Amino acid sequence: MTKPVGIGLVGAGAYGEFCLAAFSQMPEVSIAAVADVNHERAQQLADQYHARAYPNLEGLLNDADVEVVALNTPPNLHAPQGLAALNAGKHLFCEKPLALTVEDAQKLIDTANAKGLRLTVDYVMRxxxxxxxxxxxxxxxxxxxxxxxxxxxxxxxxxxxxxxxxxxxxxxxxxxxxxxxxxxxxxxxxxxxxxxxxxxxxxxxxxxxxxxxxxxxxxxxxxxxxxxxxxxxxxxxxxxxxxxxxxxxxxxxxxxxxxxxxxxxxxxxxxxxxxxxxxxxxxxxxxxxxxxxxxxxGKSVVYTRAIQDGMRQLAAAVRDPQASLTVTGEQGLASLRMAxxxxxxxxxx
Ligand SMILES: NC(=O)c1ccc[n+]([C@@H]2O[C@H](COP(=O)([O-])OP(=O)(O)OC[C@H]3O[C@@H](n4cnc5c(N)ncnc54)[C@H](O)[C@@H]3O)[C@@H](O)[C@H]2O)c1
Missing domain, CATH: 3.30.360.10 (Dihydrodipicolinate Reductase; domain 2)
Structure with a gap:
């Protein structure tokens, strides 16, 4: 069996907590780290999932067990933190929106491509x-x-x-x-x-x-x-x-x-x-x-499965560069262009 893909979640807020609960049920991944500027909050969720807590993104990016960054911070942080994650060699599971501007979304896609990293957006409808x-x-x-x-x-x-x-x-x-x-x-x-x-x-x-x-x-x-x-x-x-x-x-x-x-x-x-x-x-x-x-x-189960399916596809793509993703950066960009x-x-x- 292939080694579970290590996840580092950044932004342990309401939706981050929901995503961690979804990821914790998946054999394909393991929760390695949780980061939040509210360190107490990061610690609380990290303890729950036997992971390491960090008070900022930088600490989490230096954690070698983190292969995928799940970015759950407010939208204005997705571009700068997503770029930092990619530049640190981490794959990206980005909450929507991919970025606030088309230019920043393109930069994320280009950086992932240049570094041979995978990027997806948590579009649960897909x-x-x-x-x-x-x-x-x-x-x-x-x-x-x-x-x-x-x-x-x-x-x-x-x-x-x-x-x-x-x-x-x-x-x-x-x-x-x-x-x-x-x-x-x-x-x-x-x-x-x-x-x-x-x-x-x-x-x-x-x-x-x-x-x-x-x-x-x-x-x-x-x-x-x-x-x-x-x-x-x-x-x-x-x-x-x-x-x-x-x-x-x-x-x-x-x-x-x-x-x-x-x-x-x-x-x-x-x-x-x-x-x-x-x-x-x-x-x-x-x-x-x-x-x-x-x-x-009901809704909670359907929602949880959708998050898991997106993460499962990314985890497979991390292990196999030929594996395709249901939600690509280009789809994140096209919908952002309309928005x-x-x-x-x-x-x-
Ligand atoms: N895909 C979906 O269905 C879905 C649903 C809900 C929310 N979301 C997205 O999830 C993201 C988070 O939403 P939320 O409702 O959980 O927000 P939230 O405010 O509850 O949580 C955000 C967390 O980020 C932390 N944070 C802020 N700045 C930070 C920084 N610089 N470094 C680390 N942590 C930082 C905050 O302390 C907070 O705990 C948003 O982008 C939102 O659009 C997606």
Whole structure:
């Protein structure tokens, strides 16, 4: 058996803790080190996983057992810390966004290539079975041409305190760069090519922070609309993605989808084999078939598996340079390009 790949996680915050729990269940990797400027926090999580704690990135980069850096710090640090990790000879599992600017994202890709290191972005949608089904269905052409894609992401922003880095565009890049990149990438996957931003708007709440954004885009001949509102609570949050084809509708629910619905008059023997997980069928009065596939294990399990799949692919690529990655730096860059374009379009107004 090959030696488990050593992970050094930098940024032991809320999501870092979730990722460590996911990595700790994987035989392909071992948690070697945890770093955080809040050293007590790093120590606490390092102790939990029998790893070494460091008060900064530099200490962790000098640890020979660290082969992959999992970068879980706020977005403005991804480029400088990612470059430092690559320059120290470490592979990179980067949280989204890859960087705040297209230029910095390109620099990360170029540095990884120049040094023969692997780099991936934690785009959990790319590892989600329901998004994978939506993409396969679109690519199969069985429902006809893709006409329209719509995202309504009503997120639990009310749980983020006013001084959280998320609300500061200098630290987060703003909603499009911090969060929207997931969906620009997922829509590009379904549509089979990069999109183009046509128009954008931003809405501010009382203290001037942008809490809602929307944009119009096109992916080839498919129209797209994205809306993110960080103005809901954990009790009222809801996310719906609707994909409209010539011959049917596909609906994904929750921001990390745990279900998908297909409504179409097309004979289900032509597409039901692509559906993941538990499936229920209903025949409507007009004869259309409604299929609903869902993950009864729920969001946390689906989310954890997606993180593990991304890390598993990177660990395999670290041991075998020929192994391919589902999420490449180029995909991180393409979606960031759209996020940067819509951010600057909205702020021009
Ligand atoms: N892929 C996903 O689904 C997903 C989900 C949530 C968050 N994220 C991303 O994960 C990252 C972290 O988000 P979070 O919600 O955990 O944030 P957080 O604020 O909870 O955690 C960030 C941690 O980084 C530490 N930190 C700050 N500066 C540092 C430095 N210079 N060196 C070392 N540590 C430093 C902080 O002390 C904190 O513990 C963000 O990039 C976010 O976009 C990704």
């Amino acid at each position: 590892q989600n079975p329901f998004w994978a089904f939506a993409a396969s269905l679109a690519h199969s052409g069985v429902l006809g041409t893709l006409r329209h894609m719509d995202l309504a992401n009503h997120a639990a922003g009310l749980s983020l305190p006013a001084n959280h880095w998320f609300w500061n565009p200098a630290l987060s890049g703003g909603i499009w760069i911090e969060h929207g990149v997931h969906f620009f990438d997922a829509f590009a996957w379904v549509a089979g090519g990069e999109g183009q931003i046509l128009g954008s708007a931003a809405y501010q709440h009382g203290d001037g922070a942008t809490d809602r954004v929307e944009c119009l885009a096109r992916y080839g001949d498919a129209a797209a609309h994205f809306y993110h509102g960080f103005d809901q609570s954990s009790q009222t949050e809801q996310t719906t993605v609707t994909l409209t084809f010539e011959q049917g509708y596909v609906t994904l629910r929750e921001w990390v989808p745990t279900s998908i619905e297909v409504l179409t008059p097309v004979d289900d023997t032509l597409w039901s084999n692509l559906l993941p997980r538990t499936v229920e069928y209903t025949t409507l009065d007009d004869g259309r078939r409604l299929a609903r596939a869902y993950a009864p294990e 940067v374009a819509t951010t600057s379009l909205a702020s021009d107004k």
